[in-house]
Amino acid sequence: MRKFILFALLSLFPFGAALPGPDASEEASNAEAVRIYTEAGLEDHVAFPVFKKAYEGYEKIADRKKEILTLIDFSKPSTEERLYVIDIRHARVLYHSLVAHGKNSGGVYATSFGNTPGSNKSSLGFYLTENTYIGRNGYSLVLNGLEKGINDRAKERAIVMHGADYCDPSFVQSNGRPGRSLGCPALPRQINRQVINTIKEGSVLYIYAPDPDYLAMSTFIPREENRS
Template sequence: MTKMIDAAASRRAFLKTAGMIAGTGLLAGCAARSVTTAALPAAPLPVPPPPVATPLPAAPRSVASAPRGIRPELFERAVAALQRHSSRIRQQDRIAIADFSLPSSRLRFHFVDLQGGATRQMLVSHGIGSDPDHTGMLQRFSNEVNSEATSEGAFLAANYYVGKHQLSQRLIGLDPTNYNALDRAIVIHGAWYSNPDMIAKHGKLGRSQGCFAVGERDLDTLFAMLGEGRMIYATKV
């Protein structure tokens, strides 16, 4: 676990620098949804494509079975996706797995060190279009533009930018079920409605417009563990 977070300080300094550089050109990301407030209209701004990842040989993996806390069938699907998209995933030492079969009140965003087996879990929101009645459970996935839903499949973590949620990270959809991720501005960002106190107050997190929204205090740790060029796999098994 130490190896997964020992770069947090340097990563945080890098991200702050990136934020200052990008501050003059804010880009739109996933708009916020909360438990009690209506969503702000999404600004239809263009999203420039991230740089193409340079294919590298797959990193050796010593973790042959699912780490504790991750269901075996889910882990197997994630590893299969990593192998399927290996030519586009240039960093294969760690992966992130979003288990959307669990409610938003559970720690369902898993980060796995594939070489050492260490794991870390976080809260993560799903899209309003995936849970229109706000039950706290994801009901469906969608890849459609303006669906405000979470998409299923493998994502490539791309470049950072500064948008309406401050420092955020673009995602590239790698599967037929999520290839519209860039056009939909599906990104990683921090949000107050994904903070743990929402569960104490409402029993569930707020909803995004399809983005992977984590608690504001978790964002630096997430960026340090995920970085650019790694894979996120999201599904409901």
Template structure:
């Protein structure tokens, strides 16, 4: 009887020990599972860096400041003329501006590319009727046929042709101050008296009969830059 009881107790201990071992194994594996599978527990989200504020852009300068060699007041007038004569000026990407406050010894014909933001200055003559004493400075404007004077205002480039001055381009005056330009044959052409070497010998250019005369070597550049349907604006500030 004692042996039988001892054997029963031994079986119970082994069974209890086995159950304990299985329990330890089960809970150990479960604990490992919890460590190996982060998805089984709530994981706090990683901190998110605050968005970087965009760098403040520098405001673009006024259009007049993009062309330091161009008189701002005249450029403002030319821009207004583009709007006033929008129906006649079909191409608005480039303009020519003539500053008749400057002397003929200065590069006062400004070829302005409004899209590229660039400007280039060239010499240009004024009419003999605008400077009778040949001082190099324009003294007056006129729109009267036979005056041989330069006119002020907005012109639009018309068709090119070959005439007594060689390659030339007709112009049409768009304002009351220059609307006789076509009748007066006021055109854009090249001339020997508008070449730069005149400055070395005379200190100024010669005079035209009211036309925009540029140096002979510079004429192709001006004709190519303007083409037809673009603005030439001539005035004093």
């Protein structure tokens, strides 16, 4: 099945030298994105165009220190697992989890995003992870927003990854959905420390939603990709 999916995805991209399209480096990037996607078994969890955007941005971030990509897919409802920690080098998913969005970003779905202090909204785009600390939400991870006007005020807003009781599966079962944060990507406490220890200090995190404003503004995603 995966071989069929790999063939189908590869057929979407032009590899012949006589055909118009991406240059050799872009073709190689496309092929590598397809390989990682299929070998990691992501086809049943994340749409390929979403992963491709995440991978393209990941490749552009020269300051990354780890071959790990964390993808949060806000096109999915908060009642489903929508965070994936992916080992790019070995093409495998290390963790998958529920993750909360900001209380002013929406109910079950996150549909509204912001970069303003006090907005209590999630911010989309690419981040680099930094140091950890113990705060009012326990063990937490500092996130450095890399996209100007989109998420570059994350530190000012204290947007961090942390654990929260309202993300635990038992809370979801009792309440029908996870609770919401003040804009932070909050995780179940049972998995929070393991995820943070894996991705801290220089890995890439990408928060995606099919938001036209973000897709039009982002400089990490090729323009032809910004329409979907």
